[in-house]
Amino acid sequence: MCPDKRKVIVTQTHTRLAALRAIMQQTGTTLTALAPGAHMHWVLGYHPHPDERSTYLLVGPESAAMVVPSVNAQDIGSRVDVPMHVWTDEDGPSAALGSALVAVVPAGAVRVSLDETMRADAALLLLDQLPAAERSFATETVGALRMRKDDAEFSALKAAALVADHAMRAGFAALRPGQTERQVADAIRAGFAQKNTPSAFCLVASGPNGAYPHHSTGERVLQTGDAVVIDIGGTTGGFPSDMTRMAIVGHAPEGYDAVHAVVERAVQAAMAAARPGVAAQAVDKAARDVITQAGYGEYFVHRTGHGLGLEVHEPPYLTATSETVLQEGMVFSIEPGIYIPGRFGIRLEEIVILRKDGPEILSSLPRTAFVAA
Amino acid sequence: MCPDKRKVIVTQTHTRLAALRAIMQQTGTTLTALAPGAHMHWVLGYHPHPDERSTYLLVGPESAAMVVPSVNAQDIGSRVDVPMHVWTDEDGPSAALGSALVAVVPAGAVRVSLDETMRADAALLLLDQLPAAERSFATETVGALRMRKDDAEFSALKAAALVADHAMRAGFAALRPGQTERQVADAIRAGFAQKNTPSAFCLVASGPNGAYPHHSTGERVLQTGDAVVIDIGGTTGGFPSDMTRMAIVGHAPEGYDAVHAVVERAVQAAMAAARPGVAAQAVDKAARDVITQAGYGEYFVHRTGHGLGLEVHEPPYLTATSETVLQEGMVFSIEPGIYIPGRFGIRLEEIVILRKDGPEILSSLPRTAFVAA
Numbered sequence: 001m002c003p004d005k006r007k008v009i010v011t012q013t014h015t016r017l018a019a020l021r022a023i024m025q026q027t028g029t030t031l032t033a034l035a036p037g038a039h040m041h042w043v044l045g046y047h048p049h050p051d052e053r054s055t056y057l058l059v060g061p062e063s064a065a066m067v068v069p070s071v072n073a074q075d076i077g078s079r080v081d082v083p084m085h086v087w088t089d090e091d092g093p094s095a096a097l098g099s100a101l102v103a104v105v106p107a108g109a110v111r112v113s114l115d116e117t118m119r120a121d122a123a124l125l126l127l128d129q130l131p132a133a134e135r136s137f138a139t140e141t142v143g144a145l146r147m148r149k150d151d152a153e154f155s156a157l158k159a160a161a162l163v164a165d166h167a168m169r170a171g172f173a174a175l176r177p178g179q180t181e182r183q184v185a186d187a188i189r190a191g192f193a194q195k196n197t198p199s200a201f202c203l204v205a206s207g208p209n210g211a212y213p214h215h216s217t218g219e220r221v222l223q224t225g226d227a228v229v230i231d232i233g234g235t236t237g238g239f240p241s242d243m244t245r246m247a248i249v250g251h252a253p254e255g256y257d258a259v260h261a262v263v264e265r266a267v268q269a270a271m272a273a274a275r276p277g278v279a280a281q282a283v284d285k286a287a288r289d290v291i292t293q294a295g296y297g298e299y300f301v302h303r304t305g306h307g308l309g310l311e312v313h314e315p316p317y318l319t320a321t322s323e324t325v326l327q328e329g330m331v332f333s334i335e336p337g338i339y340i341p342g343r344f345g346i347r348l349e350e351i352v353i354l355r356k357d358g359p360e361i362l363s364s365l366p367r368t369a370f371v372a373a
Numbered sequence: 374m375c376p377d378k379r380k381v382i383v384t385q386t387h388t389r390l391a392a393l394r395a396i397m398q399q400t401g402t403t404l405t406a407l408a409p410g411a412h413m414h415w416v417l418g419y420h421p422h423p424d425e426r427s428t429y430l431l432v433g434p435e436s437a438a439m440v441v442p443s444v445n446a447q448d449i450g451s452r453v454d455v456p457m458h459v460w461t462d463e464d465g466p467s468a469a470l471g472s473a474l475v476a477v478v479p480a481g482a483v484r485v486s487l488d489e490t491m492r493a494d495a496a497l498l499l500l501d502q503l504p505a506a507e508r509s510f511a512t513e514t515v516g517a518l519r520m521r522k523d524d525a526e527f528s529a530l531k532a533a534a535l536v537a538d539h540a541m542r543a544g545f546a547a548l549r550p551g552q553t554e555r556q557v558a559d560a561i562r563a564g565f566a567q568k569n570t571p572s573a574f575c576l577v578a579s580g581p582n583g584a585y586p587h588h589s590t591g592e593r594v595l596q597t598g599d600a601v602v603i604d605i606g607g608t609t610g611g612f613p614s615d616m617t618r619m620a621i622v623g624h625a626p627e628g629y630d631a632v633h634a635v636v637e638r639a640v641q642a643a644m645a646a647a648r649p650g651v652a653a654q655a656v657d658k659a660a661r662d663v664i665t666q667a668g669y670g671e672y673f674v675h676r677t678g679h680g681l682g683l684e685v686h687e688p689p690y691l692t693a694t695s696e697t698v699l700q701e702g703m704v705f706s707i708e709p710g711i712y713i714p715g716r717f718g719i720r721l722e723e724i725v726i727l728r729k730d731g732p733e734i735l736s737s738l739p740r741t742a743f744v745a746a
Contacts, residue, residue, distance in 0.1 A: 049587065052490075052686055071675040074714070075585045089676035090693035116425075116494040121510060123493035137494060212448045214422065302444040303462035313425055320463040341447070 013081065016043050016145070020059055023141050024113065031101075031109035031133070032059040032141050033126055035118035038310040039142040046079050048072050054093040054122040057082065060104035067093060067100045093122075098129060109133040113141040143315050147307055148329035154353055156239040157308065157331055160197070161351055161362035164241035167191035167232055168365055171204070175247050175372035177224050181206050181217045188232050197234035197241075200312065205229040206249075210345030213302055213337060224250035227344040227369070233312055240312040244335060244349035246369040256346075259296065259338050260369060263346045266290040266336035267367065270304055270318075274334070274352070274359045280322035287336040288320065296338045305333040308351055330354045331362075386454065389416050389518070393432055396514050397486065404474075404482035404506070405432040405514050406499055408491035411683040412515040419452050421445050427466040427495040430455065433477035440466060440473045467498060474502060482506040486514040516688050520680055521702040527726055529612040530681065530704055533570070534724055534735035537614035540564035540605055541738055544577070548620050548745035550597050554579050554590045561605055570607035570614075573685065578602040579622075583718030586675055586710060597623035600717040600742070606685055613685040617708060617722035619742040629719075632669065632711050633742060636719045639663040639709035640740065643677055643691075647707070647725070647732045653695035660709040661693065669711045678706040681724055703727045704735075 020043065024032060034040040034057040036050035048055055053069035066084045068076050073086045083103065087096035101109070109130050114123060116137040127135065137143075149157065170191025174184050181204040189199040205215035206222050210229040222228065231244040246260065266287040273286035284304040291300045305318035308331050316324040316332055330353070337347030348367045352359035393416065397405060407413040407430040409423035421428055426442035439457045441449050446459045456476065460469035474482070482503050487496060489510040500508065510516075522530065543564025547557050554577040562572040578588035579595050583602040595601065604617040619633065639660040646659035657677040664673045678691035681704050689697040689705055703726070710720030721740045725732035 069675075071586045073674075074712075075587055075589070078585075088674070089690070092694075114493055116492060118493040119489060120487055120491040120493060120496035121489040123496065124508070135497070212451075213444045214448050216448070301446075301461070317462070321465075339447075 012045055013043060017059065017064060019145050020141060021061060023144060024059070024061070027111070027113070027136070027140055029111045029113045029136065029141055030061060031105050031111070031130075032113040032138060033057075033118070034059075034115045034138060034142065035122060037115065037117045038314065039115050039117070039138050039146070041310055042142060042146050044080055044082075048076055050119075052119075054097070054119075054125060056097065056100070056122065056126065058100050058104045063104055065100040065104050067096050069093070094125060097125060101129060111136060113138045139315055146309055147315050148327055149309060149331050149353065150329075153239070153309060154329075154331070156237055157241075157351070157353075158362050160234065160236035160239045160241040161243070162364065163192065163195040163197045163234060163236045164232060164243045165363050165365045166195055167197070167199070167234060168230065168243060168245055170194075171230055171232070172247060172370045172372065175222065175228065175249060175370070177222055177249055179222050180219050181209070181222070182219060184222070184228075184230070185217045188230070192234040195236065197236045200233045200235050200240060201231070203229065203231040205345060207253075207344065208342050211339040211341050211343065213339055213345065213347070222249050225253050227253055227256050227346065229345050229347055231347065231349065239310070240308060242308055242312050242333060242349065242351060243363055243365070244347045245365065245367065246346055246348065248369050248371045250373070252369070253344055256344060259340070260346050262291060262294040262296060263336055263338055263348050264367060267334055267348050267350065270334045270336065271352070271359050274326060274354060276326055276328045276354060276356060278326050280316050280318045280324045280326060281320055283326070283334070284318045284320050284322070287334070291336060291338060299338045299340055300336060301339060302337065304336055307332045326354055328354055328356055334359070385418055386416060390432065390437065392518050393514060394434065396517060397432070397434070400484070400486070400509070400513055402484045402486045402509065402514055403434060404478050404484070404503075405486040405511060406430075406491070407432070407488045407511060407515065408495060410488065410490045411687065412488050412490070412511050412519070414683055415515060415519050417453055417455075421449055423492075425492075427470070427492070427498060429470065429473070429495065429499065431473050431477045436477055438473040438477050440470050442466070466495075470498060471502060484509060486511045512688055519682055520688050521700055522682060522704050522726065523702075526612070526682060527702075527704070529610055530614075530724070530726075531735050533607065533609035533612045533614040534616070535737065536565065536568040536570045536607060536609045537605060537616045538736050538738045539568055540570070540572070540607060541603065541616060541618055543567075544603055544605070545620060545743045545745065548595065548601065548622060548743070550595055550622055552595050553592050554582070554595070555592060557595070557601075557603070558590045561603070565607040568609065570609045573606045573608050573613060574604070576602065576604040578604075578718060580626075580717065581715050584712040584714045584716065586712055586718065586720070595622050598626050600626055600629050600719065602718050602720055604720065604722065612683070613681060615681055615685050615706060615722065615724060616736055616738070617720045618738065618740065619719055619721065621742045621744045623746070625742070626717055629717060632713070633719050635664060635667040635669060636709055636711055636721050637740060640707055640721050640723065643707045643709065644725070644732050647699060647727060649699055649701045649727060649729060651699050653689050653691045653697045653699055654693055656699070656707070657691045657693050657695070660707070664709060664711060672711045672713055673709060674712060675710065677709055680705045699727055701727055701729055707732070
């Protein structure tokens with residue numbers, strides 16, 4: 001790593017540790033324990049590859065420590081300005097974890113904020129060493145901080161969204177009767193690749209396959225009269241994209257246009273409901289009410305949206321029960337859908353940033369169905 | 374999924390559930406709880422995409438159940454012949470998990486074998502519903518079964534290894550002064566791609582970077598006199614490869630040849646020690662003794678090997694303390710290394726299957742250092 005880049009990251013880490021300690025104090029948290037993943041990445045600007053060797057970042061009220069396997073110690077030490085407690089394959093992580101806990105919470109932890117994505121073996125090893133501590137998840141600490149994006153994060157997400165637009169157009173261009181779902185997906189991946197973006201996921205669900213919200217793209221051959229759900233995402237400069245558009249092969253299947261219009265109205269209702277200060281469930285309700293009133297309530301089988309940042313799915317989640325209060329600077333999806341078994345599915349997904357007066361859409365691609373002649 | 378393929382998978386699932394129940398009985402386990410990942414994949418021939426929506430496969434003495442989010446229920450139901458307990462984004466997983474537990478362990482679980490890779494939030498939700506159960510990890514049940522490979526698994530791993538040989542040769546062909554580590558890695562990825570194999574990882578660590586066992590391939594320009602550690606792996610037909618070879622740019626750095634010879638002797642000593650019935654630690658000791666006696670003990674900072682199957686790292690682990698008894702049909706790496714800070718690193722890695730009379734190496738590429746003129 002070049003020294004300048006390291007300096008920027010170390011400065012950012014100090015800022016983010018300070019923000020984390022402020023929220024720890026508000027929540028009565030005395031220890032935050034993170035695993036290699038997005039939470040750790042947000043704090044350190046980096047995370048080691050997650051694998052079976054337990055690795056922790058422990059943050060206490062005044063100090064922090066990392067517990068790292070010896071095989072990665074040199075590399076981590078060259079990137080991170082946090083004291084390390086190193087364990088060997090021979091000894092295992094238990095003793096190093098114990099010494100790190102003594103360093104970070106010498107009086108013992110009262111309330112631990114545990115990375116909810118941590119592997120069970122690492123999490124239980126830690127909790128077994130803190131038998132008296134109250135347990136919570138880092139959604140409440142690091143997760144809460146990560147929900148509001150700063151300008152640099154927004155710019156990165158915006159750039160990623162425009163790359164996804166490009167990849168979606170590449171998919172549209174490949175759509176015609178006789179092509180398979182996989183061939184369309186290959187064209188989308190090539191579109192991402194043109195913009196130096198690895199494709200992270202690429203769902204092409206044609207005809208009746210569209211009724212499976214998480215269909216696995218396969219060998220089905222596109223036919224005239226198919227509706228096609230295309231849900232794609234890549235990773236641009238470390239940040240994800242996620243968008244869903246609809247395409248039509250030749251002409252729409254019977255009844256399609258009316259259902260598409262319902263989903264579009266649901267998107268618009270959610271957009272109108274999303275304002276700073278509103279609970280996330282109100283946005284879900286706005287979309288769900290439109291679909292329910294149109295008679296398709298049983299076919300809208302998922303939440304209205306999810307946050308997007310370092311991860312493609314992260315808080316806030318826009319569910320029927322979420323009490324999370326939306327704030328300016330939050331980035332999330334709005335993606336209602338209707339899935340009619342045996343016929344077709346329709347989902348329209350935008351990523352938005354919440355501004356003072358409402359959502360700003362990151363994509364520049366219209367939500368109308370693309371018609372492949 | 375075509376009906377024939379589904380039939381094969383369902384048959385395999387019945388066989389593997391029977392094997393799992395046999396080992397559960399031996400270990401006094403009344404409930405095995407698996408998350409989307411390799412353990413679940415081994416049982417079901419498939420696993421849903423792991424994400425923040427808790428998904429479980431629960432296996433009891435007589436029945437099994439899955440707990441699945443509604444968004445994936447149709448897709449999972451089309452692939453898996455196990456009763457499903459479905460939860461919605463609105464309600465969350467807790468009640469569905471409760472009803473599945475009642476179905477699978479009506480009398481309550483006495484000893485639960487928990488997927489060690491399960492996310493902490495899912496694992497703790499489960500354990501909180503089983504306050505009286507003794508806890509263990511699925512390394513002891515599914516993990517133990519997965520260590521010994523059947524003929525189909527061996528064939529798949531052998532095919533994957535030969536693809537990695539091809540990709541390694543592609544990397545060798547791209548090696549010359551003035552190229553960056555990243556350019557060599559690109560050539561390796563292209564080599565994998567020629568064989569329809571996504572590259573899973575690709576470490577090219579040149580000169581002093583080689584002293585970081587898990588270096589991140591970067592922009593360093595190769596120079597005459599560099600030793601280069603190349604550790605690569607891909608995924609061929611769902612099965613991983615993993616191999617490490619050394620390359621030399623022009624001529625070896627001072628002192629290189631003697632250290633390479635020590636590592637080669639360590640590989641050979643480990644090969645000679647690996648026999649059915651021997652503890653894994655004896656293989657580690659054989660390699661480590663060679664390196665220690667040559668005076669480089671402090672520079673061999675990792676275990677001698679790891680298992681390889683559905684995952685690139687899985688049991689058995691060949692550490693200095695592992696008491697796992699090696700058995701015929703186990704597949705694992707033998708990969709001693711010496712890492713001299715500021716100078717160079719050397720690692721040589723083979724994947725072997727343990728036969729009655731010793732290890733059979735999967736790769737066909739020699740372990741001598743490739744010299745790029």
